[in-house]
Amino acid sequence: MVQAQDIHKSFGDVEVLKGVDLEVSSGEIISIVGASGAGKTTLLQILGTLDKPDRGNILINEQNVSAFKANQLAAFRNKHIGFVFQFHHLLPEFTGIENICIPGFIAGRDPKEVEDKAKELAGFLGLSEVASKKPAQLSGGEQQRLAVARALINQPDIILADEPSGNLDSKNSLELHKLFFTLRDQFQQTFILVTHNEQLADMADRKITIQDGVISQS
Numbered sequence: 041m042v043q044a045q046d047i048h049k050s051f052g053d054v055e056v057l058k059g060v061d062l063e064v065s066s067g068e069i070i071s072i073v074g075a076s077g078a079g080k081t082t083l084l085q086i087l088g089t090l091d092k093p094d095r096g097n098i099l100i101n102e103q104n105v106s107a108f109k110a111n112q113l114a115a116f117r118n119k120h121i122g123f124v125f126q127f128h129h130l131l132p133e134f135t136g137i138e139n140i141c142i143p144g145f146i147a148g149r150d151p152k153e154v155e156d157k158a159k160e161l162a163g164f165l166g167l168s169e170v171a172s173k174k175p176a177q178l179s180g181g182e183q184q185r186l187a188v189a190r191a192l193i194n195q196p197d198i199i200l201a202d203e204p205s206g207n208l209d210s211k212n213s214l215e216l217h218k219l220f221f222t223l224r225d226q227f228q229q230t231f232i233l234v235t236h237n238e239q240l241a242d243m244a245d246r247k248i249t250i251q252d253g254v255i256s257q258s
Contacts, residue, residue, distance in 0.1 A: 041066040041230050042087060042198060047096035049082055056082050057093070058253035066197070069224055069231040071244035078250045080234045081202055087232060088121050088200045089113050101197065118147050122191030122229075124201040130183060130190075136171040137162060140189045147194055154193065161189040164226075165219070181212035188219065198230040199223075205237050217243055 042064040049057040056079045064070055072080050085091040087098060089105050097106045105116060122143075130139045137158050144154030162171040165185045175183055184204065191199050201220075205213035217240045220231050233240065241247050249256045 041068070041101065042232070043097075043099040044083070044087060045097045045099070047083065047086060047093045047098070049079070049086065049091070049093050056253055057086075060096075060250075060253075060255055062087075062248065062255065064198075064230060064232060066230055067224060067228055068246065069220060069233070069244045070246045070248055071241040072232065072234045072248045072250060073236070073238075073241045074250035079253050080250055083250065084200055084202055084232065084234045088123060089117050118143060119194055120197045122194070122196040122199045124184070124187050124191050124199060124204045130175040130186060132175050135174055136167060136178065136182075136186050139175070139186060140171075140193055142193075143190060144193045149194075157193060158189070161192055165189050179212075180208055181215065184208060184212070184216060185219070188216075188223070192223070192227065192229070195227070196229065198232065201231065201233045201235075203235055204233065205235070205240060213237060213240070 044060055044062040047057050047060040048055070060083060072083065074080050082091070086093050089098065092106065097104050099105070100120060105113065108116060131142070137155070140158040140161060141154050144157065145151065159171070162168050165188060167182060167185055167189065170178055170182055175186070178186065205216050208216060223229060224231060233244065235241050
């Protein structure tokens with residue numbers, strides 16, 4: 041499903057990733073842990089094609105996305121990769137359903153089909169009663185589930201989550217953690233999670249530790 045081959049990345053004189061090799065199988069949930077500055081988020085951004093490595097290749101579904109041009113990458117990312125961020129990045133002027141629909145509209149899908157799928161996801165994630173509200177009217181847990189629904193709208197092969205429970209209390213964090221496994225079983229998605237939450241990290245099928253820019257255990 042996902043292969044990172046000899047990934048190097050520097051920012052100025054600081055070498056953040058120093059030859060990372062990683063394989064993630066379809067339907068697998070892996071967590072990436074490590075100290076702040078170890079390179080976790082940088083690796084996640086490269087895996088998600090949001091950034092390019094200085095050296096090395098990223099293969100997704102056996103396609104070397106590192107060689108794609110910008111417009112190819114944008115189209116590939118929209119179709120195959122979903123993102124969940126710590127701070128939601130919901131658009132405040134739109135309702136919950138409208139936020140969920142946005143990636144589907146960007147993909148050029150039929151609006152009615154996208155809206156129907158958004159309502160289905162809202163129901164599955166327990167958001168039906170609040171989906172017509174705007175993000176400011178929702179709780180932190182509801183906002184994060186909304187972000188998860190948005191990540192799922194195009195039925196991507198892989199979901200990348202960067203500190204997804206970082207702004208949630210312990211109860212909502214646990215519910216979100218369990219939700220990822222339910223979604224994997226229901227929709228067969230692959231999840232790569234960067235987290236400082238040891239409970240979430242330990243629930244994953246596999247825990248990857250990054251130390252000083254390399255994978256120290258897997």
